[in-house]
Amino acid sequence: MAVIHMTEYGALPAVHITADDGAQATVSLFGAHLLSWKTADGKERLFVSAQTPLDGSKAIRGGVPVIFPQFNVRGPGLRHGFARVSNWRLTGQGGESGDAFLEFSLAPDDIAAEHAQAWPHDFALTLRFTLRDNALEMAYSAHNPGKQAYPFGVALHTYYDVGRLDATSIDGLRNQQFLDHHNQTRVQDTPLLHFTEKHDRMVEATPSVTLNTADATLRLEQQGFQQWVVWNPGKEDAAAMVDLADDEYLRFVCIEPARIYQQPLEAGATWTGKHRIIA
C-alpha cells in the first residue's frame, strides 16, 4: 500500500508518496510540480536549484515544470503558460499491486483572475504521477469542455540531476532534425549528444532516448508529444539567472517532451501525452 501524506517544500504545500518498494516522490500543489523523485535505492533523480523561490511568487527552477497553454514565447500569453504558476487540486491518490499514484487537476476556477482574463477559454488539465518498479510515469491530459476550439502547446520540462554535465550524454537522437537557438534547422549527425555550454534545441520526437550520466542510465519515453527540447543555459545565461547559482548549470540537463507549436484543441476534444522515465 502506498503511503501518502501532506507536507511542505519550502513554503509550498506538497504531497509526498512512498511506494511499496521504497520509491518516493514529492509534488507541490503550486504547478502540480514534481520536486523530487527518488528511486527505491534512495537516489534523487531530479535537480532543483538551491536559489529557486519556493513561496509561489515565481515558477520553480527545477523538478518538472508543467507547461500549458504555450511553450516559452510561442503564443501570445505568459511565457511557458500559467499552469506552472497556478495552484492545482489533488484529485486522486492511491496504490495497487506495487503501483503508487497521485493525480492533480486544474480548471478555470483554479487560476488567478489575471490569467483567466488573458486566456478566457474552458479547459480541464489532469496530471497523474505513477511510481512503478524503477519507473516514474507522468500521464498528462488537456480537455476542452467548451464550444470553441483554441490553440494550445504543452511540455513536461524535466530537470535531471546529472551530477556532472561534462560526463553526460544523450543517446537516440542521431539523424533527427532539430531547431537550434539561432533558429537554424539542422540534423544531428553524431550518435551521442554531449555539451558543456549553452544548448537549446527543439528536436523532432523519437519514442525514447537514453540519458547517460557518470553514475546512472535513464531511459526516457514519450507518447503524444512532438519534440524533445534539450536545454542547458550554459555559463553566461546561468550567471544572469537570479534563481540559479552560477555553477549549478554544471549539474543538470533538461530533456522535455513537448508540443512547442500551438495547435488547436477542438471543442470537446482531449489531448493526452505520456512521459515515462525508467531507471
Ligand SMILES: O=P(O)(O)OC[C@H]1O[C@H](O)[C@H](O)[C@@H](O)[C@@H]1O
Ligand atoms: O526560464 P524559463 O522560463 O523557465 O525557461 C527555461 C527554458 O525553457 C526551455 O527549455 C526553452 O527551450 C529555453 O529557451 C528556456 O530558456
